[in-house]
Each structure stands twice: as structure tokens, then as C-alpha cells.
Amino acid sequence: DIQMTQSPSSLSASVGDRVTITCRASQGISNDLAWFQQKPGKAPKSLIYAASSLQSGVPSKFSGSRSGTDFTLTISSLQPEDFATYYCQQYNSYPRTFGQGTKVEIK
Amino acid sequence: QVQLVESGGGVVQPGRSLRLSCAASGFTFSNYGMHWVRQAPGKGLEWVVVIWYDGSNKYYADSVKGRFTISRDNSKNTLYLQMNSLRAEDTAVYYCARDTDNGVIDYWGQGTLVTVSS
Numbered sequence: 001d002i003q004m005t006q007s008p009s010s011l012s013a014s015v016g017d018r019v020t021i022t023c024r025a026s027q028g029i030s031n032d033l034a035w036f037q038q039k040p041g042k043a044p045k046s047l048i049y050a051a052s053s054l055q056s057g058v059p060s061k062f063s064g065s066r067s068g069t070d071f072t073l074t075i076s077s078l079q080p081e082d083f084a085t086y087y088c089q090q091y092n093s094y095p096r097t098f099g100q101g102t103k104v105e106i107k
Numbered sequence: 108q109v110q111l112v113e114s115g116g117g118v119v120q121p122g123r124s125l126r127l128s129c130a131a132s133g134f135t136f137s138n139y140g141m142h143w144v145r146q147a148p149g150k151g152l153e154w155v156v157v158i159w160y161d162g163s164n165k166y167y168a169d170s171v172k173g174r175f176t177i178s179r180d181n182s183k184n185t186l187y188l189q190m191n192s193l194r195a196e197d198t199a200v201y202y203c204a205r206d207t208d209n210g211v212i213d214y215w216g217q218g219t220l221v222t223v224s225s
Contacts, residue, residue, distance in 0.1 A: 034211060036152070043202055043218055044144075044152065049211040087152050091210035094166040096142075096154040 002026050002090050006099035012107040017078045021102045023088035025069040032092035035064060035073045038101075039084045047086075048073065078104070109133040109214045111203050116219030119193055129186040129203030129216055137161070137181035140206035143188050145199035146218075153199070156188070157206060171197075193223045 003026035013019050023033065031051040036044040046055045051066040061076045075082055083106055088099040115127040129141070143155040156167045156177045165177050176189040186203050200218040207213055 032210065036212075038152075043215040045215070046211075046213050049207075049213075055213060089152070089154070089212070091212075094157070095168045096157070098152045098154065101151045 001095055002029060002093060002097050004088055004090055004097050004099040006086075006088055006102050008102060009100065010103040010105060012105045013078050014107045015078055015080060017107075019075045019078050019082075019104060021073045021086055021088075021104075023071045023073070023099050025071070025090055028069055029090045029092035031066055032090055033064075033066065033071045034089045034091060035062075036087045036089065037082075037084045038087065044087065075104075080106075109205065111205065111214060111216030113201065113203055113216045113219035116201065116221045118222045118224060120225050121194060121223055123193055124189070124191045125193060125221060127188040127190065127201055127203075127219060127221070129188075131184045131186065131205075134205070136179075136184040140208075141177075141179065141186045142204045142206055142212060143177065143186075144202045144204055144212075144215075145197075146202070147196075147199045150199075155201070158186070160208075190221070193221075195223050197221060198223045 005024045007022050033051045035048040038044040048064040052064040063074045065072045085101045085103045087101050110132045112130045119125050140159045142157045158165045158177045174192045178187045202218045203216045204212045205214040
């Protein structure tokens with residue numbers, strides 16, 4: 001199985017900050033990487049697919065990138081509605097696997 | 108608009124069975140693969156199973172293989188998850204999610220809670 005390792009597991013940030021979350025795959029997955037946002041008590045929301053493509057309706061403050069087996073989610077200017085937990089997921093092979101999540105909290 | 112509505116969750120004793128449903132609307136259900144993803148209380152997301160748009164292929168997580176069965180009725184726009192021999196560790200919110208034709212999950216349901224407890 002492909003292991004997805006996210007870092008950090010949590011972070012504290014202020015409104016307006018630029019935030020970066022990293023996800024590392026245990027083996028090559030091409031660009032087959034998605035990012036999801038989940039708020040407490042709610043279903044996940046799809047943000048990014050193919051490492052850097054925004055899902056329809058997702059604001060451009062979210063961006064994704066890839067360097068080898070390392071993937072990054074960046075929020076350019078953190079807003080109150082962005083405080084949530086973020087998950088990466090690989091869809092290169094089965095079983096699909098998620099990272100353990102990164103909780104973004106208010107400083 | 109795309110809607111996925113899960114139902115069928117509840118409290119069940121260990122070893123018993125439960126069937127979840129996911130009613131789809133707002134899109135041509137028979138054109139899309141579908142997943143079940145679960146989340147134990149206070150934990151992260153765990154992928155469970157996928158079924159292709161026509162039901163021809165299914166892939167399961169090892170943790171549920173041989174106990175859970177995914178199926179779909181394209182005439183009823185409904186996805187199912189038959190869960191047998193339930194264990195305490197199956198306690199979770201179960202989400203259904205839509206798969207695009209290249210493996211990407213784009214829409215999620217609101218989830219249904221399954222609690223396995225005596």
C-alpha cells in the first residue's frame with residue numbers, strides 16, 4: 001500500500017497568513033493526488049485534484065504543487081472560514097490512501 | 108446540483124449486519140464510479156471501497172474485505188454497502204462519494220453514523 005505522510009499534524013496561524021501543508025507519498029504516484037478540507041461535524045469538501053487543479057468553485061487562494069513524491073497545499077491568505085482539517089489522498093493505485101490530516105487552528 | 112444522501116446507519120451489536128444506502132440525484136448516476144469512505148470518531152479519513160460506474164469492478168480495503176459488499180442499482184440511482192460481521196472498530200461515519208472517470212473524488216454525501224456496540 002502507498003503511505004501518505006502529512007506534515008505538520010497541526011498548526012496555528014493568524015488571519016492573513018500564508019499556510020503550507022506538505023504530503024509525502026511512499027512511492028511515485030505521478031500527479032494522482034487530491035486535497036480535501038473538512039470542518040468539524042461536516043463532510044469533506046474536495047479542493048484540488050491532479051496535484052494542482054482546483055475543483056470547480058474553489059477559490060484561487062488555494063493552490064497545490066508537486067516535487068517528486070512531495071506535494072504541497074498552500075493557502076495564500078488565511079481567512080476565518082479556512083480553519084479546518086486538511087487531508088491529502090492518492091488515487092494512483094488501490095487501496096486509495098489518505099494522509100493523517102493537518103488541523104489548521106487560529107493563533 | 109449533485110446530491111448524495113446516505114441512510115441506514117444506527118446502533119448494531121458486534122457480529123450483526125447493517126445495510127447503508129446512498130441516494131444520488133442531480134447527475135447521471137450510471138456514468139460515475141462511487142466510493143464509500145469512513146471516519147472513526149475523532150480520527151482521519153479511511154477509504155473503504157469503490158465500485159465502477161457499471162458495477163463491473165469493485166476494490167476493497169483489506170480491513171473490510173470478505174465482510175462488506177458494495178453494490179449499486181443504476182435504475183434507482185442508489186449505492187449500497189452491505190456490512191456483515193460488524194466489529195467495534197467499524198464504528199464510524201460512513202460517507203459515499205462520487206468518482207470522476209479518472210479516479211478523482213469530487214462530491215461527498217453528508218454521512219451516516221454506524222455504531223457497533225453491545
